[in-house]
Amino acid sequence: MAGKRKIRILVAKPGLDGHDRGAKIIARGFRDAGFEVIYTGLHQSPEQIVEAAIQEDVDVIGLSSLAGAHNHLFREVLRLLKEKGAEDIPVFGGGIIPDEDIPKLKADGILEIFTPGTKVEDVVKWVEENIHPRG
Amino acid sequence: MNPKEWAEKIIEGDVRAASRLMRDIDDRMPWVSDVMKELYPHTGRAYIIGVTGSPGVGKSTLVDSLIEVFRKKGHSIGVVVIDPTSPFTGGAILGDRIRMQRHSTDSGVFIRSLATRGSMGGLSRSTSDILRVMDAMGKDIILLETVGVGQDEVDVVNTAHTSMIIMIPGLGDDIQAIKAGILEIGDIFVINKCEREGAERMEREIMMMLELGAKRKDGWVPKIVKTEAIKGKGIKELVEAIEEHRTFREDPEHKRKFLQKALRIELLNNLKDQISNRVLEVIGHEEGLTQAVNEIIDGKKDLYTKSEEILKQLLC
Ligand SMILES: Nc1nc2c(ncn2[C@@H]2O[C@H](COP(=O)(O)OP(=O)(O)O)[C@@H](O)[C@H]2O)c(=O)[nH]1
Ligand SMILES: [Mg+2]
Numbered sequence: 001m002a003g004k005r006k007i008r009i010l011v012a013k014p015g016l017d018g019h020d021r022g023a024k025i026i027a028r029g030f031r032d033a034g035f036e037v038i039y040t041g042l043h044q045s046p047e048q049i050v051e052a053a054i055q056e057d058v059d060v061i062g063l064s065s066l067a068g069a070h071n072h073l074f075r076e077v078l079r080l081l082k083e084k085g086a087e088d089i090p091v092f093g094g095g096i097i098p099d100e101d102i103p104k105l106k107a108d109g110i111l112e113i114f115t116p117g118t119k120v121e122d123v124v125k126w127v128e129e130n131i132h133p134r135g
Numbered sequence: 136m137n138p139k140e141w142a143e144k145i146i147e148g149d150v151r152a153a154s155r156l157m158r159d160i161d162d163r164m165p166w167v168s169d170v171m172k173e174l175y176p177h178t179g180r181a182y183i184i185g186v187t188g189s190p191g192v193g194k195s196t197l198v199d200s201l202i203e204v205f206r207k208k209g210h211s212i213g214v215v216v217i218d219p220t221s222p223f224t225g226g227a228i229l230g231d232r233i234r235m236q237r238h239s240t241d242s243g244v245f246i247r248s249l250a251t252r253g254s255m256g257g258l259s260r261s262t263s264d265i266l267r268v269m270d271a272m273g274k275d276i277i278l279l280e281t282v283g284v285g286q287d288e289v290d291v292v293n294t295a296h297t298s299m300i301i302m303i304p305g306l307g308d309d310i311q312a313i314k315a316g317i318l319e320i321g322d323i324f325v326i327n328k329c330e331r332e333g334a335e336r337m338e339r340e341i342m343m344m345l346e347l348g349a350k351r352k353d354g355w356v357p358k359i360v361k362t363e364a365i366k367g368k369g370i371k372e373l374v375e376a377i378e379e380h381r382t383f384r385e386d387p388e389h390k391r392k393f394l395q396k397a398l399r400i401e402l403l404n405n406l407k408d409q410i411s412n413r414v415l416e417v418i419g420h421e422e423g424l425t426q427a428v429n430e431i432i433d434g435k436k437d438l439y440t441k442s443e444e445i446l447k448q449l450l451c
Pocket of ligand 2: 194
């Protein structure tokens, strides 16, 4: 049947840490919620993330960071999106992110931050409520 | 943006404009055909290479190393990778890009991941239109990686100009695949992970099967190439085999035969889509459909009469 939008989401793992268990769990959660998840693996540079997001025409980017470089990397993703005229693609983050960084990241344009312990279903719910496919 | 402007941007190579149209194609938005009409005269130049084989045989890795070689030759590249949609949730994890990440910031490479969205045969319904968008962008070569799950993945032969079947030594189901008719659709057979034991034996087996089988109508004798994609070994030979097949099918008669088959399928699919959309409009979309179904359940009409009735409604 014609005209059915489906949420497309990029799950990306910037930075140097070598664990993507969390990112994979969340990717599976999104798939089970009926989303199309583009997963690009470990050690992604902000350039690679933004390029993938544009080529794949995703509705949202989810960044996962455990290594503490989130402040720089998340902001770099936002900056590059703007540079490429794709700042309409929203970005959220998750991982080990100190409480004091969260308000600053949000003020700079990260839509939401999920800290460890957040249930997958809550992240899914947040996406369903806040992200509108090509709305 | 009107269809003409949209198409112009794509022809100029605007990635965002192209990727957004691909999305609308995949989501089956009704305005897509107006843009496709504008793009159509700019298509027909790209060379499409299909990559088929069971999950895990190394299709994505092979695509990655082919990108490397073709880029060095100065070609611009499009890549379309297809993964299965979960029939239970409608979701999908599209993970083929992982193997191609070293090319992700090369502006001469455009990679797009697609989910099957319920379509059988190894491709998604949107595939041929999305290939056409890449073609219109000016991509010289497009690599098309199919799902690799079913044994009936034959759609790729009517879409790709060269079809490669990827196998690995020591998998019992490869012989199964040969039996199931994969042999007829491969222009090139690739034995990947050839560092493993059994590669030579497998090569002999495939050769024997090819010799025993009926000769191909077009006269092409399929090639067999051994590769170790992860190390880039055998890729040069693979590219040579592809180029040889390309030269073979440059022949106008072969080209026309291919197009006759490919466009016949596409035209019929397009008509089916248009007709079923129009039918839904005429009977009043979901609601009308439910009503029609209820009439059948309640025994007011039989299925066949109802179907004819709706068709009559469409035609007047
Ligand atoms: N040993 C070996 N492993 C390979 C080779 N080519 C690919 N692989 C590995 O096989 C696995 C599956 O590869 P992938 O390209 O994702 O396969 P696909 O599912 O067919 O696309 C990965 O772990 C690759 O690193 C090869 O030539 N030799
Ligand atoms: Mg793959």
